[in-house]
Amino acid sequence: MNLSELVNGPAIFKVTLFFGVWGLLWLPIAIATAMLLNWHPPQPLDEKQKPILLASLYLIVPLIIDRLSRVENQSFADYGWLWQLSTGISLISGLSISILSLVVFFGVEWILGWIAWQPQPQFQLAPDNFLSKILSAWGSLLSILLLALWISGTEEFVFRGFVQYHLQQDYTVVIAAIITSVIFALTHLIWEFKQTIPQLPGLWLMGMVLTLACVYNQNLGLAIGLHAGWIWGITSIQTLGNLTSTRRAPQWVTGIGDQPLAGVMGITMLLAVAGLLWLVYN
Structure with a gap:
């Protein structure tokens, strides 16, 4: 054969x-x-x-x-990988929406006193090395952004592109999205099994939201932007500083093991983004 x-x-x-x-x-x-x-x-x-x-x-x-x-x-275009200006605009839109969602998410938790953040020693500003610290921080942010775009681009091409496209040949869009999102969530177990287990429902919902972005946008641009923004924002916060829970709220609210997608707040953020996509693109 x-x-x-x-x-x-x-x-x-x-x-x-x-x-x-x-x-x-x-x-x-x-x-x-x-x-x-x-x-x-x-x-x-x-x-x-x-x-x-x-x-x-x-x-x-x-x-x-x-x-x-x-x-x-x-061709790759069948999977939503389109080299067009509109794709780039959609990507930037996705980045903006996901970063805004993280600002609101962490901002609410900080105002309520549920989290605390301290900059890493190498990024703490001082009068004698202010410029070098700023340049170092921006360099780290840029490198994280490039890595986030590459990871999200690859994963969206695989899951919301290739996998979703083929499953839709035999199933409805919703059933295909459910299966794709399950596979998407389970593949994260490869890297960190114990930390990923509590995040599986959140990762599945994240996959569904990203599929919704592709359905509305008809290409991978918006989904890549959303995905990259979440990776970039969370990784940047953890790289530039030390984010800790004050334990003033239960972990199932803020995130089990300090993982945002393993808590009610993270789930709420994803649902809010889904609602925003529905309002803007429907």
């Missing part, structure tokens, strides 16, 4: 085939990378190890999807 016969099966089989090929191709690369990084699962990944492993995983995605697309006479 050749590749063209394999990809002509049911949509769920195509999706399973994709993740199977992706995993098999990445496994030897992951083992070699883990050995070089001296990482031994289930040992947690540190801030320097995770981007390198992500790079080894995500760099092979376009190659796999390109090969499967050629077999089915499709």
Whole structure:
């Protein structure tokens, strides 16, 4: 049986085939990378190890999807990857909405006294090195933004693009979105199992909101912007300072294990963004 016969099966089989090929191709690369990084699962990944492993995983995605697309006479545009000015505008809109949602989210928690934030020593401003600290902070923010755009672009291309497109050939948009979001949430278990378990409902809802963005926008731009903004905002806060819970509210409200998506506030933020998308784009 050749590749063209394999990809002509049911949509769920195509999706399973994709993740199977992706995993098999990445496994030897992951083992070699883990050995070089001296990482031994289930040992947690540190801030320097995770981007390198992500790079080894995500760099092979376009190659796999390109090969499967050629077999089915499709292009990246079929999955919502469009090189157009409107896509860039949508991306910026998504970034703005997600950053605004985080400002409101953390702002409310800070006003209520539920969280506290202290800048890291290397970013604490002083008269004698004010300019260098500012430049260092902006450099960190820019590098995090570029990483966030790459991660979100890859994940949206895979899940809201390739996977969602194929599942919609056999299922309704809603059923396809539910399945895609379940897969999206479960794949996060690869990196941090214990911390991810409480976040699974939030990650699933995040996937649904991102699918909603694609449905309204008809391309991946808005979803990539939303996704990148959330990654950039949360990572920047954690990189530039130390964000801690004051424990004045239950963890199930603010987020179990200090993970925003593992609490009622994070879920509320996602629902609010979904409502805003409905008002703006419906």
